[in-house]
Amino acid sequence: MPVSKKRKTTKHIQLKNQFRGYGYRLRALNETLALLPQEELNNIIQWAVHASRLFKPSFGYAPSKFSQIDAIPSTDTLPLEKEFAITCAILEANKKRLKNYVNLKNEIEDLLETQNFADCIPIIDTINNDICASLTGLNLRISLTGLAYGLEAQKSWISSHSLDNGITTINFFAYWFGVRSEKTQNPERFKEDVVSKVIQHSADKHTDIFLRYYLTAPKIEADTAASILSYKTTFSFVDLYEACVKFLQTLTASQDPKVEKFKKRILCIMSEASDLRHAKLSTYPPLLPSAEAKPTSFQSELSTRIEKCLSVPQEELAALCAELKRYAFCLDNTRFGSWCDATAECLEAPLKAGNHTYHELRYLNSSHRENGQSLHQAQAVDDASDLSTVAAFYSNNYTFTEKDKTNLFHSLTQTHAITISLMQSQKVVNCCQLISDHYLRDKRIIHWLPLQHLHVALTDQTIGSHGGKIEVAIVAWLVMEHYRKDFRGSVQYAAELYLQQHGVAHPSELIIEKDSVSVKDIFFLDNICSDEILSESLEYPSEQERQDERIRILFKLQKLNPDSAEKYADEITAILREQELQGALKTLQLSKINFDEEPLRSWAHTKLKDKFNRFHALIDAGLPPHNEDLKVEIAASREPPADNKNQYSIPTNEAASLFTDIIHELTRECSLNAKHGINSYLSLRLRHGTISGQLRRPAQEQNLLTTSDSSGQYSNNRYWFEKLMPQTNPSTANAIAEHLAHFSEIYDDVVNNFTSEFIQVRTDLKPQGIIDPLFTETMVISFASDTYHNKDFDKFLDGFFQLFWLQVQFSLKNGREIIRAHLHSQFDEIFELISSLLNQTQNNNETSSLRDALTHARSGLNDSISELVSWLDIPQEVDTHILYPKQLIEIGCEMVKRLHPTFKPNLQIDDDTNTKLANALILFTDALFILFENVQKHSGLNNPNVTIRLEVDGHRIKIYFESECKSPQHHTQKIDEARKKVFENNYSGEISSEGGTGFPKLAKVMEHQSSGKLVDFGINIDKSAFFANLEIHYMANEVIQEEE
Amino acid sequence: MKILLVEDDDNKRSNILSEIENISEKNEIRSESSLISGLRQTRSWNPDLIILDMTLPNYDGNSGQSTGQMHAFGGREFLKRIRRLNFTGKVVIVTQFESFGESSKPISLEDLMNEIEVDYPEYFLGYIYYHASISDWQNKLISIVTDFGDKIENPNS
DSSP states (O other): OHHHHHHHHHHHHHHHHHHHSTTOHHHHHHHHHHHSOHHHHHHHHHHHHHHSSTTOTTSOSOOSOGGGSSSOOOSSOOOHHHHHHHHHHHHHHTHHHHHHHHHHHHHHHHHHHTTOHHHHHHHHHHIIIIIOOOHHHHHHHHHHHHHHHOHHHHHHHHHHTOOGGGOSHHHHHHHHHTGGGOTTSOHHHHHHHHHHHHHHHOSSHHHHHHHHHHHHOOOOOHHHHHHHHHHHTTTOHHHHHHHHHHHHHHHHHHTOGGGHHHHHHHHHHHHHTTOTHHHHHHTOOSSOSOTTTHHHHHHHHHHHHHHHHHHSTTTTHHHHHHHHHHHHHHSOHHHHHHHHHHHHHHHOOGGGTTOHHHHHHHHHHHHHHHHTTTSHHHHHSOHHHHHHHHHHHHHHTOOOOHHHHHHHHHSHHHHHHHHHHHHHTTOHHHHHHHHHHHHHHOGGGGGGSOHHHHHHHOOHHHHHHTTTOHHHHHHHHHHHHHTOGGGHHHHHHHHHHHHHHTTOSSGGGOOOOTTTOOHHHHHIIIIITSHHHHTTOTTOSSHHHHHHHHHHHHHHHHHHOGGGHHHHHHHHHHHHHHHHHHHHHHHHHTTOSOOOHHHHHHHHHHHTHHHHHHHHHHHHTTOOOOHHHHHHHHHHHHSOOSSGGGGGOOOSSHHHHHHHHHHHHHHHHHHHOTTTSHHHHIIIIIITTHHHHHHHHHHHHTTOOOOBOTTSOBOOOHHHHHHHTTTSOHHHHHHHHHHHHHHHHHHHHHHHHHHHHTSSBOOSSOTTOSBOOOOOHHHHHHHHHHHHTOOOHHHHHHHHHHHHHHHHHHHHHHHHHHHHHHHHHHHHHHHHHHHHHHHHHSOGGGGHHHHHHHHHHHHHHHHHHHHHHHHSSOOOSOOOOEEOHHHHHHHHHHHHHHHOTTOOOEEEEEEOOOEEEESOHHHHHHHHHHHHHHHHHHSOOSSOEEEEEEEEETTEEEEEEEEEOSOGGGTHHHHHHHHHHHHTTOOGGGTTSOSSOSHHHHHHHHHHTSSEEEEEEEEETTTTEEEEEEEEEOOGGGEEEOOO | OEEEEEOOOHHHHHHHHHHHTTTOTTOEEEEEOSHHHHHHHHHHHOOSEEEEOSSEESSOOGGGOOOOOEETTHHHHHHHHHHHTTOOSEEEEEESOSEESOTTSOEEHHHHHHHHHHHOTTTEEEEEEOOTTOTHHHHHHHHHHHHHHHHHHOTTO
16 A cells, blocks of 8 residues: 555656646646546646646736647647536636636626626726636627727727737737627628638637637537637636536537536536526526427427418517527427427428418528538438428519518518529529618618628629619629628629619719609619729729719719718718828828028028128129139039138139129028928938838838847847748748848848938038039029129029029939939849848748748839839929818828838827818928827837817917827936927927937927927826927918808 | 730839830730729720739829729739620739738639639630749740730631
8 A cells, every 4th residue: 555655646746747847738637637536636736726827817818829828738628528527626726716706797797787888897807907817808808898988999908908910819819809899790791700710810620619619609519618628728717617607508508418417517616606697597498397398399389389370471470480499499409300390291281382471481490400400300301492492482473562571571581581592593683672672671681681692693694694783783782791892893893784774984974863763773872882882993093083973973962862961961071081181191292302491581681691792792893703713613612622721712703702602502501401401301301210111111011120129139020930930940930030130130221321321412421412402503604694683682592592493303303213223222132132041041832921021022112112202302282282280180190100000099189270271281290290200109009099189279279299108207308308408499400310309300390380389398207198289370361260 | 916914013014014025026015003904904905915913903003192902812803804894815914922812811822823714714824923033934924925926816826
């Protein structure tokens, strides 16, 4: 005996040691299960709970992969009995915490009864944070957030709690459970989508079963129950417990005596935890007093009731159908098969064929048979023959009376059967007529339509051969809207054929009289001729033309359907606003190069007017600057002084010298003045984040770029490492991740070099600058000749500014081609380099997704470069946009979002101004771009909450900007320094430099526009928020009061 | 022979054009850069051969206009739509991607082309994997276009 005890102890220690080691846990557990009696199993599991971090609370919502949780691997499943034993042991080990969880869950259940969703949220947060993080808790949190605060709040919560770019199982789960389960989704499509996406997402069978179980809640079969339990033992005891409760519900319904032992054990655990659901489940099911006795009696009763229904059509039909469904659910498969046969016998009497209710019941029978497909009995029945009988009936008798139609409508399952029948009989038009009639009478019928069958049936050939029928277009639209979005092209095809039938190319040309307009006409114009469907049409070569057609359609609808005129007016307004925004964004793209004429004019009056007057005095005195002398002076002015002596040399011709001085100084100020010159705009609108965002975006969208730390070291690419790991080995994946870090570094070098060397005014320090402001000799001589006869300094300045723009335009023309060639060659080199590194690293097949991503990035980059080059022109359009302040803010935000694809702030604008503004586009967007760019860079969040309040105060619009900030204390010092400089007016040196807070630039934007000022900005530590308050002054003629 | 190139990538378009322009002076060549513009051109011009990209935007992006939605399977959509137009010519697909669709469950180029060959046998002339720095695609394209041109000129040979 002592020997045996020692052996056993050794085995325990060995098992425990194995349990500590990675990858041996399952084996250890299996050995434990094989060796130890049941009572010892509990002890081992309890020890395992303490040894592993698996069941500790607050380990976070998002382990990157379930298999990485340091716990029992879920790769193999034990028989259900053993999984269940482990489950019970785990729950036993967590008894105290389970009770705490159930107590709080009970509180939630109470609150839910009164629909008090908001108060549930702190409780579920306590469960998740203090007791145990679980998918069940996550589910509940997501649902409650949606119910209490709406869909947007739910989306925001999900995104703020998601990690790792949404690639983890947990994020997948949260996304589908939250966003994709929004109310407007068709449940069938949701279910179908989930199943297909789960297969695409997950790498193993266990994850498949687990996700499907949670997201689509199918019935748990015995073979999947073990998998689910196994999976849940790797996550949390709360999930495990809830799976047991769900399992119990299914077991109870199945009435299988073999699973009684599971039931008793789970009920016992529920009772000990004081779960309110225990009382309900322990007396379940209320429907059948005895599982053994009910089928026979119900079966005989059924025959009588069917007889009754058939003799008096529709009587009690709804109640009977509901009862049959419940009955079918509670029967096991064998009994269900018997019931099918018995019901079929009741229906076989030939005299009853042709009766409407007969076919309804028959359909119900056969559809239930489909549910029981795994049965031997059901398999023996030819379902198709049942349906073809139904089909034959409706194909030959498609002349419904009004009463039939009403009956049909009320018994919606019938519609399903008839639709399938008609489709099988190739009676597409009849079928579409039936569906569209019923749908337009009551849209709830959609849930009963066999959309999948319709999707298969409505091929191009079918649509083509029944072209011209409005009903075909309506049904195609229903399939698209409620089943497959990618059916849009077919809807458009059906609509096009309908238009052709009526001899028009555009829906707005349809001739429909108000007196004779039908519901179908309205539906066609409203829904089928939507902007979305029109985008498939070949009639509109651009978005603008398509939107214009939609506006014409909406005007037509306003006349034909005045009851909904307001809805159509709203859509027209939305389209017009969208067009305004697009137009404004286009204007802004072409307004990046600028200088401030008015401040420079004032400066010239102060500094240069005396020289100008002296120049004219010399000319009046007979000393004109001969062309040859002027040439010499121009040449001298373009050369840097060779030594100090030259500064004191006597000019060969004083008038010529004065003239070149004036031109030289004006040119310098227009180009390089820190506040008003072109260089300050290059810094504000291009160098400060815009170029970098534009050139990095295509590669960022493909997750190819990483960032550097404070020492300049670029991090390895984790996204591609994880993505490639399943197909390759760790060392190769790691090598690729390193290559991509290097790729990011040289990519950023090209971007930074381009920004700092090319997007500049050309000087000795920046010889590659694209803007060469120096005039040619001919231009100066010609301008000098004009100036002899012009003594008006302002006219002279007008002429100069005109000439200056001409020179800038000329230099940009050359610069664009240089830039295009430079960027293409630099980036081509980088992409070729990374491609060759990848080819050396490993097998082609394993990195095809990465190569595709590089191709996408390269192609996108070409477009980005083309767009960037188009910005490098002098402004071609005058700002004629008249916009609401709210729109102006949205434009500023949109400009930043376009450059940073992951930046999606939750923007709330509170606009009390009730006005539209003219001439405000540039000012607003310059200011708002800086603010949003700052939020993007420094908030530490991809989806920060940004609140903007707009108020009118006399002739001022006050803007209060507040943005959430993750670590405000990190920015306090920098912002305080910037604040000091701005309010001491000591910031002009920083306007044309990049990096930093951007506030000197903001102060410059607000100040020089002379219509506004930066009132204050800073950090509000208490609210963890950054704020900025601005004021825009406006003239009366710049404001347009909103029309009622 | 009338050849229509439907391709949105500027570089790729220019490389393909420079190859096919040298094949025969008799060929008339046009190019479009989006699904809709390509289909409009097909409808109005009725080319003999279409060289088609697989991933296409809905509209041209000229003059800063939005290109609209990007169709990952734009080429397949194009084939479906030309059937509605009763197009009678042939199509060769030139793509620079090795897989298509969502990254979690992509379809390989080969599988996609097999599907297209089965679904659109009346149009499908073949496909070419394009890579800017590998010359295989040029030879294959020239060969397909030349052979098809010969067949049009000598339908009985």
